Amino acid sequence: MIIVGGGPVGLMLACELGDAGVASIVLERAVEHSAMPKGNGLVGEIVTILRRRGLLRGQKGLHAIPVPRYFFGTLPLRLNPVRPNALRVLPIPQHRLEALLEKRARALGADVRRGHAVSGFHDDGERVVVDVRADHGDYALDGGFLVGCDGAHSFVRHHLGVGFPGTTGDQLVRIGRVAIPAGVRRRSRHVLELADGRTLFLFRPNHLPSGILTLAPVSDLDRGAPADLYIVGTHEPRDGQEPAEQISLDEMRASIQRVLGSDLPISGGQWLRSMIANSRQAERYRVGRVFLAGDAAHVFSAGGSSLNTGMLDAVDLAPRLAAVLAGAASVETLENYHTVRHEAGRQAIVQTRAQAALSAQGAEAEALRQVLGAALRTRNPHRYLATLLIGKPTRAPRR
Structure with missing residues (x-):
């Protein structure tokens, strides 16, 4: 199994595969972890998964914090009516997250190769042959599958010729x-x-x-x-x-x-x-034996959903690949990864675009914030909006 990209998504995939007994090679162009704070934390379901995997155990200063309120764009939402502790936040700089995941991936048998860049690949229907450039010389790798977790400017996606439509x-x-x-x-x-x-x-x-x-x-x-x-x-x-x-x-x-x-x-x-x-989504997440995950598959305009969605791609894909490699499922079942995660990405793009609209400048966006904010503070938002349409006087809900 060959993974292109040693960021959080690629390393999470290596961890999940390792847990399933599948060895992987992670090819990362950068020699060292970047100190630039690309992300400041995780929000959502992936936080719960990291806790369940034991990745936060014994890590000083790392705590999954349940939040009863969170913001959708600029609008505060009460989350406990959904279920207690429905959403958790994990404040963690991305470089620390990557170091944590890389340590776990290596412990589970992953071969993480830094300073190794993919220059090409070929899927012959049975295997994927990958061309790699490194300081010590070029070489080729032969793997059953290839997963591109190499970011918004993904080489893997470009090499496949997969479209990446969206908005700027x-x-x-x-x-x-x-x-x-x-x-x-x-x-x-x-x-x-x-x-x-x-x-x-x-x-x-x-x-x-x-x-x-x-x-x-x-x-x-x-x-x-x-x-x-x-x-x-x-x-x-x-x-x-x-x-x-x-x-x-x-x-x-x-x-x-x-x-x-x-x-x-x-x-x-x-x-x-x-x-x-940018707000974009790859047209396909799977082409034969090659897959896309994380920012290689989708980028979002707002909402803090990028890492949550990308790492959940990895969590979904790993057991599917492991089942095929173990002979418990056919290669054709891997199309379900595209079906499930492409729809998840589409939903994330729609809701983050909605959040971007709520955060926009202008009189229309301000009116939208006022009306929806007031509706969400009532017990029956449908009735509040209907009352506005009917034209009856409304009592301003408490903040």
Whole structure:
């Protein structure tokens, strides 16, 4: 079994295969784990699965936190009526998640090869032959199946010729870690109060006339982080600008000033970059003996669902492959992976696009937030919306 990509999805797949007694080779282009904080945690079903697998046991500072309330876009949802502890959050930097999964995968027999890049492959219907480039020389691997977990710019997907349709956002997002001096802010649990008396929400979008500002204390995600270190993000109209892997602290400062309407003193600056949100899905998750999972199969525009959905791809695919390799199922049954996970990806894209719409700028989006937010605070949202349509006066529900 050959896995392309040593991120969380590829390593989760190697762990799941190892648990099923299947050896795998993981080919990862990068020599070392990236220190860049690509993700700050996991949300959803995958957190429960990691707990069940024992992956969090004995890991200092790693706790699956049940949350009775969460945000759908900008709208707060009460989750306990679904079932107690229906949703759990695991604050964990992505580099630590990858190290944790790689250690488990290696212990289960996976051969993780860093600095090894795939340059081509051929599926002859019986085996998949993979061409690999490495510092010590090029070589070929022969495996029963190949799984591309190699990200949004997936080589595997491109080599297969699988389409990746979707949408490109019209907002430029600037994000990074900066220090905000204690003298210009006062923090409570959920808000940051600025020196001028204004308050900004933490861990949720702040909609302002010129854009969106997000703030998150890094210490809430990593207990060893300085108290003045924040993840700061701005959303502004793209206006033809292209994303950049690195931006200056001055560019970040100027963006904050435009969105906030006043200066927010910041310093330091780590991993400052800009990006454009995409929402796309591969047309096929399986072509013969080659599969796609994670960002190679889908990318989302909002909602924090990317890692949850991608790692669940791995959890679904592993037992199917193991059953075929053990002779307990036919190769044809692997089409069910595409059927099940493509639909799961479609649903995730739809709900994250809905969240993006709720987080958008403009009078229409603000009206949508007000109406749906009010409806969700009532015991009978259908009746509330019907009352609006009928034209009867409504009592504003409590927040």
